[in-house]
Amino acid sequence: MDFQRLKPHLPWITLLILVAIVGTADDTFLKPANLLNLMGDIVPLFIMALGLTFAIYIGGIDLSAQSMANLITVVATIYLGSLGGWVALLCVAVGAGLGTLSGYITTKLMVPSFISTLATGGIAISLSQYLSGQRALNMDAAQRDAVFGWMIAKTGPVPHELFIAAVLLAIALFVERRTTLGRVLKAVGAGEPAARASGIDVARYKILAFAISGGLAAIAGLIFSVKLSGGAPAIANGFLLPAIVAVLVGGTPLTGGVGGVLNTAIGTMIVAVIRTSMLYFDIEATAQQMVFGLVLIVAIAVTIDRAKLRTVK
Amino acid sequence: MTRLITRQKLIQWAPFLVLVVLMLVFTAINPAFFSLRNFGRIAISSTPALMVAIGVTFIIIMGSIDLSMEGTISVCAVVFGYLFLQWGGTLFSSAWIAIPVTLLLGAFLGLLNGAVHVLLRIPSFMASLAMGFVGTGLAVMMTSGEKIFVKDDAFRSLVTLRYFGFPVMVYLALLALLIAWLIQSYTTLGRNFYAVGGGEELAHASGLNVKRVRITGFVLAGVFYALAALFAVGKIGIAESITGANFMFISITSVVVGGVALWGGTGGVLNSLVGVLIVNVIDNGMVVIGLPDYVQDGILGVLVVTAVVLSTDRRMISVVK
Numbered sequence: 001m002d003f004q005r006l007k008p009h010l011p012w013i014t015l016l017i018l019v020a021i022v023g024t025a026d027d028t029f030l031k032p033a034n035l036l037n038l039m040g041d042i043v044p045l046f047i048m049a050l051g052l053t054f055a056i057y058i059g060g061i062d063l064s065a066q067s068m069a070n071l072i073t074v075v076a077t078i079y080l081g082s083l084g085g086w087v088a089l090l091c092v093a094v095g096a097g098l099g100t101l102s103g104y105i106t107t108k109l110m111v112p113s114f115i116s117t118l119a120t121g122g123i124a125i126s127l128s129q130y131l132s133g134q135r136a137l138n139m140d141a142a143q144r145d146a147v148f149g150w151m152i153a154k155t156g157p158v159p160h161e162l163f164i165a166a167v168l169l170a171i172a173l174f175v176e177r178r179t180t181l182g183r184v185l186k187a188v189g190a191g192e193p194a195a196r197a198s199g200i201d202v203a204r205y206k207i208l209a210f211a212i213s214g215g216l217a218a219i220a221g222l223i224f225s226v227k228l229s230g231g232a233p234a235i236a237n238g239f240l241l242p243a244i245v246a247v248l249v250g251g252t253p254l255t256g257g258v259g260g261v262l263n264t265a266i267g268t269m270i271v272a273v274i275r276t277s278m279l280y281f282d283i284e285a286t287a288q289q290m291v292f293g294l295v296l297i298v299a300i301a302v303t304i305d306r307a308k309l310r311t312v313k
Numbered sequence: 314m315t316r317l318i319t320r321q322k323l324i325q326w327a328p329f330l331v332l333v334v335l336m337l338v339f340t341a342i343n344p345a346f347f348s349l350r351n352f353g354r355i356a357i358s359s360t361p362a363l364m365v366a367i368g369v370t371f372i373i374i375m376g377s378i379d380l381s382m383e384g385t386i387s388v389c390a391v392v393f394g395y396l397f398l399q400w401g402g403t404l405f406s407s408a409w410i411a412i413p414v415t416l417l418l419g420a421f422l423g424l425l426n427g428a429v430h431v432l433l434r435i436p437s438f439m440a441s442l443a444m445g446f447v448g449t450g451l452a453v454m455m456t457s458g459e460k461i462f463v464k465d466d467a468f469r470s471l472v473t474l475r476y477f478g479f480p481v482m483v484y485l486a487l488l489a490l491l492i493a494w495l496i497q498s499y500t501t502l503g504r505n506f507y508a509v510g511g512g513e514e515l516a517h518a519s520g521l522n523v524k525r526v527r528i529t530g531f532v533l534a535g536v537f538y539a540l541a542a543l544f545a546v547g548k549i550g551i552a553e554s555i556t557g558a559n560f561m562f563i564s565i566t567s568v569v570v571g572g573v574a575l576w577g578g579t580g581g582v583l584n585s586l587v588g589v590l591i592v593n594v595i596d597n598g599m600v601v602i603g604l605p606d607y608v609q610d611g612i613l614g615v616l617v618v619t620a621v622v623l624s625t626d627r628r629m630i631s632v633v634k
Binding site for chain 2: 105112121284294301306
C-alpha cells in the first residue's frame with residue numbers, strides 16, 4: 001500500500017497508537033473517568049482549533065485566534081455583571097466582527113492572511129489591555145455560577161463542556177458537508193482561481209470563513225474565562241501553537257482543500273494524549289512547547305500538498 | 314511628459330515623510346520630545362529592534378518571511394548568558410569568546426530554519442513560525458523560567474558608556490547597519506537576494522542556485538538575530554527565555570512600514586531603519602504626550618496593513634492566501 005493511499009488514515013492510526021502506548025505505560029489512563037476529564041479539559045483548545053480549521057481549509061491561516069481569546073476573557077469578565085447571559089452574544093459578535101475585519105483585509109485589500117491576522121491580533125491585544133487596564137480581572141463567583149455554571153458542571157461523570165464541543169462540532173460538520181458555504185470553502189481550498197472562474201464570489205465566502213474562525217475563538221475564550229472565573233490580556237497565551245498543531249496533525253494541510261472539522265477533533269485528541277503522555281513519561285512541562293513545535297514541523301512536512309505550491313516562498 | 318511626483322516616488326519617500334511628520338507632531342504637543350536626552354532613549358530602544366529588522370529584511374527581499382526571531386533571540390540570549398558567566402563573567406577574561414560563539418549559534422539556528430523551509434519544502438511563514446516555537450520552547454527548557462543576570466560593567470558599558478549623548482551600542486548598531494548595507498548593495502549575495510525576490514523562476518532559469526541563496530539568507534538573518542540578543546541582554550543586563558518576546562510583530566511591522574514590499578524584490582535595510590524609527594518614535598512619543606502605551610499594538614496593526622496595501626501592485630497578484 002503506497003503512502004498516498006495511507007495518508008488520509010494517518011491521523012486516527014496515530015491516535016490509536018499513542019493511546020495504546022500511553023495505555024500500556026499507565027493503567028489509570030484508560031479508565032473512562034480519566035479519559036472524560038482529559039477531554040473535558042481540552043474543550044476550549046478544541047473549539048479554537050475548530051475555528052482555525054475553516055481558515056486553514058481555504059489555504060489561509062488565523063494567527064489572531066489566541067489574542068482574540070485573550071480579549072474575550074476580558075470582555076466576558078467585564079460585561080457579565082451588566083449583561084448577564086447576553087454577554088455570550090456580545091463575545092461571539094466581537095470575535096466574528098474582528099474575524100470579518102481580518103477577512104476583509106485579506107480579500108479586499110490583498111494582504112496575506114498571516115499578516116492581516118497578525119495585525120488584527122495586535123488590535124485585539126490593544127483592546128484587551130485598554131479594557132482590563134492591564135490587570136487580571138475576576139468574575140463575580142455567584143453570578144458566574146448562576147449564568148454559566150451549567151457550562152462547567154457535570155452530568156454523572158460527563159463534563160458539560162463535552163456537550164458544547166459536540167454541538168459545535170455537529171454544526172460545523174453540517175456547514176462543511178451539507179451547505180453551499182461548505183462546498184464553496186472546499187472549492188476555494190482546492191483551487192481558488194478555478195473557484196473564481198466558475199463564478200463564485202470567492203471573497204465573500206473567504207470573509208465568512210475568517211468570521212467563523214473569529215467567532216469560534218471567541219467561544220473558546222468565553223468557556224476558558226468561565227472555567228478560570230476571570231480574564232486577563234495574556235491568560236490564553238500558549239493556545240495558538242497546540243491549536244494549529246491540532247488542525248494539522250488531524251490532517252487538514254496548510255495548503256487547504258482536504259481534511260475538515262472531523263479531522264480536527266481527532267487532531268485535538270492527539271494533542272491531548274501527547275500532553276498527558278509527557279506527564280506519564282516524566283518529561284518536564286517546560287519541554288512541552290519544544291515538543292509541540294517539532295510535532296508541528298513533522299505534521300506540516302507530511303501533510304502539505306506540494307503540487308499546489310509552484311514556488312515555495 | 315514626465316510627472317515630478319509619480320506613485321513610485323511617493324511610495325519610496327512616504328515612510329521618511331511619515332517619520333518627519335510624526336516627529337513634528339510630537340514636538341508640537343510636547344517640546345520635551347525634541348531633545349538629545351529623548352533621542353538617546355529612542356536610539357537605545359531602537360537598537361535591538363533594528364538588528365532584528367535588518368535580519369528579516371534580507372528574507373523579505375527574497376519574498377519569503379521569517380517568524381522565528383523570538384525563539385532564536387531567546388536561545389542566543391540564554392546561551393550567551395550561561396557561557397559568559399561560565400567563562401569568567403567579565404569581558405576582560407576569556408568570557409568575551411561567548412560573543413562570537415553566540416553569533417555562530419545564531420548562524421546555526423538560521424541554517425536549521427532555512428533547511429527546514431527549503432529542504433522540506435514548507436512555506437517559510439509556517440516553517441519559521443514552528444522553528445520559533447521550538448526556539449522559545451528550548452529557551453524555556455534551558456532556564457526553567459529563571460533569569461540570568463549579566464552584571465559585568467565592561468559588557469554593560471554597551472549602554473552605560475556614552476559619546477555625544479548616545480551609548481556605545483547605538484554606534485555598534487550603525488556599524489552593523491553599514492555592513493548589512495554593503496552586503497545588500499555590493500556583494501553577489503545581496504544581488505542574488507533581489508534576483509530571487511524579483512522572480513524566482515527567472516533566477517533559477519538563469520542558473521542561480523536558489524536553494525542555496527535562500528538558506529544563506531536565513532543564516533545571515535540568524536547572525537543579526539544573535540546581535541539583537543547581545544544588545545537586548547546588554548540593554549537590561551538580564552538574559553531570559555522571554556528576551557525575544559514581542560520582536561516578531563515589532564520587527565515585521567517596522568520592515569513593512571519602512572517600505573519593503575512583502576512580495577519581495579524591492580526595498581532594503583535603509584527602509585528598515587526608517588521603519589524601526591517610525592515604530593519607536595510612535596512608542597516613545599505616545600508616552601511623552603501622555604497616552605497609554607497599550608494603544609501601540611493597535612496602531613501598529615493599522616499601520617502595517619496600510620503599508621502593505623500601499624506597497625501592493627494589484628495588477629500583479631491573482632490569489633492572496
